[in-house]
Amino acid sequence: MDGTLRALAERFTGLLGADAVITDPVRLRTYECDGLTAHRAVPGLVVLPGTAEQIAEIVRACAAAGVPYVARGSGTGLSGGALPRTDGVLIVTSRMRRILEIDIPNQRAVVEPGVINLDVTRAVRPHGYYFAPDPSSQQICSVGGNVAENSGGAHCLKYGFTAHHVLACEVVTPDGEIVTLRAGDPGYDLLGAFVGAEGTLGIATKITVRLTRLPETVRTLLAAFDTIEAGGAAVSAIIAAGVVPAAIEMMDALSIEAAEAAVGCGYPPGAGAVLIVELDGPAAEVEHQFAEVERLCREAGAFEIRIAADDAERALIWKGRKSAFAAVGRISPAYIVQDGVIPRTALPEVLARIDELSAETGVRVANVFHAGDGNLHPLVLFDDAVPGAAERAEEVSGAILDLCIEHGGSITGEHGVGVDKARYMPRMFTETDLDTMQMVRCGFDPAGLCNPGKVFPTPRLCGEVPGVRKGVHPLVAQGKAEQF
Template structure:
């Protein structure tokens, strides 16, 4: 029918619409098209007491409280989605995909600000660092420049005439960023190969390390370069490698912290570094999550991002819908330990350092 669902997380070949809804996933093209919440029209929900209700309608212009927006991203705390009505968009008529390489990760980060300042609204802007490039090349042979310290992928989409005009402005902006090499996808096959490399990066990092933590935080676009420089310093300080892959357009960082769980304190050191990166995001005016949620892993950082008044409001809202707190207890809100963990304690594999509870 020539339509598609715009949110495109890297896991889109295996993820579900329900999972996208629970965490308000975005993906590479969220800069232009927004998150999952921008593409959900209605939801049939089973509330914690068993009542089935329908939220939203056929229009994005709802009157009254935004109940759909409340449910999207709630990580299962408010009930279970039974049916989801999604908004589909026409497949863009034309694409232009540009790949620019840089001598430093900071330079690639600064290039994002230059592109945004030019007034262009790309469909996507993604950055990969040298480690991520190495992993992606080993996995799918995307043809990325092997001598690059960082890559910036910028994609324009829309009507052909508009894309052509925007591409002239984009080329001019990129020429001012100090890129060492610029490539343009000549056809759809080249475009898809560029994206295949980017979207394989998370899993491909498994080729570089037996274990890794995928972190998810957000910083203002204007402070990307500063954030990346500090992550590099923290990585060196911890003695752990970090592969950076992220949605540069909205400042959503996905640092991949490489470690070996079989090494003494391996997991603890990696988790400590992950925590420092989250605190860095907060220090720079960002968030502890962009699209991966809070879950259990980030509970301890919630009081650092929100005030007691904020957290109390969240809790009261949750209890107004689920007074017995039976729906996915132990996630997102501090002080609400999961019943299974309280009753049985850590899993034996957790105690052995083989797995961690995210």
């Protein structure tokens, strides 16, 4: 540990107490990565603050010392957004787990950033409400992490992403001030910019979330098709009919095989694709629409449809889907989880191209996706014992992203850019686009100490940014950009 970090560790020990400051190399290693283990870095120092004021103090101390810092919730992210800095401080929010307020009349709750996603729902369910964003990791991921990554989940087709459920954030800005950003306030939508900024604009210390009324009824069906195309046609028909299901998930033959091997979910044998469609809402509406969905699936060629009769059957249908990622471990020693987005109507074409890619390269790809909103999670399989296999898988994975971009989609649907996809940003955005984003970042964090190295492809000082403003920005025109 260098002298600067050692001095910070002493200062933070005075501030937080010895049990909230980690300097022991073995314990530091626990924090070396988030859910994306391909990227690892042992943090220089870990702190576990308990209040916003402590975080503000930590941030000010880092700013004064010129030391970078990264905030981390539960560390379940899949893009390396919370990857630590070896030369910096990791600010872990797991001690900030209080639900501060539950305001049922105004349908909101105020929570600390370390509160576990599902705990919000547990706390408000007795009142008939829940917190809608449902990433697969919701049993362990934190609301603060959800805010940073603008997390989605299977039900965001109907209910939207985290951004749609955050009404306000108390934020420690990179200069150590505590401000509150609120949805719908006049002026620029800074809350909108903050949510999903992957921790690069400050650290949320208090989050006001919208609570959603528990639906009167939930109905779930599983439809089996011969081909992905037929399943895709059913998705299009359902959406075109004006039905907005809570979720429409699709799995292809390879991912069904994997799920079957892992959890024996008993999906119809021989299916080229299965579709899970879930409707929720008032019973009268759901019954009406459910019949419609069933009819549309049959018309699109479903050879078997199973309707969950109760919660246990519903859980069984979801079991296959929810275990799909992990299940792929049964049929492949290693794999990459990709996360791309395409317009829903391009599904058949893109899936056909992924098939071709797979055939050309010999790299197997299992497809699991949120079909309703075109969010693909291709699982690119490889054997890490075979030299060069990881590289080939990475190439196929990258080629899939290129396909998404070509079709007017995006390089990430819900996992974020983090450190992992920063290099893909220039494929999607022009230099002007990226410079404009950098200027926003520099507005919040001119010193570039707040989660640096994430989102943007090349680390740059703020003074190097405004190429976009050439000819307008007098300082750049004068060649003085390096001064700020």
